[in-house]
Structures are given as structure tokens and as C-alpha cells.
């Protein structure tokens with residue numbers, strides 16, 4: 001009897017684990033099988049996924065093979081795990097964040113390292129790109145099973161080749177300062193179909209190694225560098241359901257009507273929106289004269 005109960009228990013546990021691994025992506029592709037405990041299933045599930053994530057724009061020569069792709073926001077991203085690995089083995093110091101920097105878009109985060117320090121993959125995946133890419137120098141791109149890609153730039157050497165399957169925490173290469181880098185550091189980009197997302201929206205870099213949520217909805221705000229600054233962490237408001245994402249879309253854009261005495265800097269300060277973002281959203285210059293009653297679109 002004990003044996004029967006025990007095996008029933010085991011069966012239900014393995015069923016639960018298996019059903020977790022069956023979470024579907026928006027495009028109905030299965031998640032990788034590493035949650036599955038049974039070895040034979042792991043191999044089978046993984047081989048399915050190898051085909052899946054390589055079926056769409058798998059190009060080992062191009063940094064961004066998604067250029068002709070139209071991506072609709074909000075983007076749904078799912079994780080089948082609650083932890084990631086920090087890309088360097090030492091404790092991580094971020095020297096520059098995702099956002100506006102010196103009048104240019106900084107589309108990743110800079111992590112301090114010494115040339116020769118090992119750089120590891122943040123999640124399981126398959127290596128798509130291992131080559132020199134102008135400003136990025138020696139670069140590795142890993143595609144993950146949820147559709148995200150992580151880019152590791154300014155490396156000094158490679159330890160993997162394209163089409164290699166890598167595990168979370170596996171060494172990809174060594175850090176350095178190749179390409180356009182002032183001093184050795186890792187420039188880490190998180191892309192979805194070629195669109196750079198603020199990595200801090202997805203990953204907690206404060207030492208916990210936590211993925212923020214199993215399901216996250218990414219609105220355009222989290223993929224628009226000029227709405228962030230490289231100097232500070234942007235205040236987080238996680239959207240973990242479609243309804244929250246849709247509700248935030250209407251909140252993201254509000255119309256402001258210019259009042260007597262208003263200047264761009266007043267409006268910017270009072271609404272916590274940068275002057276630059278007001279100018280871009282309304283196609284005006286920072287020196288433009290505002291009219292009383294003029295409608296301005298503010299992207300929060």
C-alpha cells in the first residue's frame with residue numbers, strides 16, 4: 001500500500017513539473033525541458049526547442065536579423081524560472097544604465113570587469129552570433145527559449161561557437177575592451193526581435209539574481225532609451241498581466257494643455273517627463289515658443 005501511495009505521489013509530482021514546462025508562449029512554442037526531471041523527456045523536449053528558436057530569423061552573420069519585422073507592443077515575455085545568472089562571476093557593479101547618455105541612446109547596461117574575467121550566459125539558450133561587430137567589438141549573442149536574446153559586447157576572447165547550446169551560468173568568453181569601449185567592461189543588451197529592452201525591467205541586479213516575474217508585459221516605454229537616463233534606475237512598475245499592460249498604455253500618453261506662463265522646463269518638472277521626450281513626442285524644439293491652449297502629448 002505504502003508503495004502505491006508513494007508512486008502515486010511521485011506521479012503527481014512529475015505531472016506537476018511537466019505541466020509547468022508546458023506553459024505556452026504567445027506563438028505557442030513550448031518552453032525548454034529543463035524543468036522536467038526525467039532524463040529521456042529532457043532530451044526530447046530540448047531537441048524540439050532547438051528547432052523552435054532557430055526557426056525564425058536564425059542568422060549567424062547579422063547582429064540584428066529582425067530588421068524587417070514589425071513588433072507590436074505590449075510584448076509578452078514568459079520565464080519558466082525565477083532566477084537568472086549574473087553575467088560576471090564577481091559581484092556586479094553597474095557603471096552605466098540603459099537610457100539616455102551624452103545625447104545618445106545607451107541600449108544596454110555597462111558592468112564593470114577586468115580584462116580576462118569570465119563572462120557567462122544569464123539564461124539557457126543557443127549561441128546565435130560570435131563575431132566582431134564594429135562599436136561592440138568582440139560580441140556574443142545568445143538566443144533564449146522565451147524569444148529574448150542577450151548580447152555580450154567588448155569581449156576579449158570567445159569560448160563558444162555559433163549553434164552551441166549553453167546553460168545558464170556557462171562561460172561564453174572573457175571580458176575586455178574591444179570595439180568602442182573606454183576601459184574594460186561588459187556591455188549587456190537584452191533584445192526581443194532586435195528591440196533593446198531596459199534589462200532592469202526583467203532582471204533584479206541588486207544581488208538577488210531574481211527574474212522580476214514569470215510573466216512580464218513590455219510596453220514601449222521599457223524599450224525607449226530616451227525615457228530613461230543612464231545615471232539612475234528607472235522607477236519600476238511591473239506589468240504582469242495583459243490587462244495591466246493595456247491599462248498602462250492609456251496612462252502612458254496624456255494630453256497636457258499649455259497654460260499662461262508655462263515653459264517646457266516647468267511642464268517637464270511638474271509631470272516628471274524629460275524635455276527631450278516632450279520635444280520628440282510633439283515634434284518641437286527645446287527652444288520652441290509655447291502657445292496658451294496648445295496641446296502637448298506627454299509620454300509618461
Ligand SMILES: [Zn+2]
Pocket residue numbers: 096106108109110186187188
Ligand atoms: Zn554600454
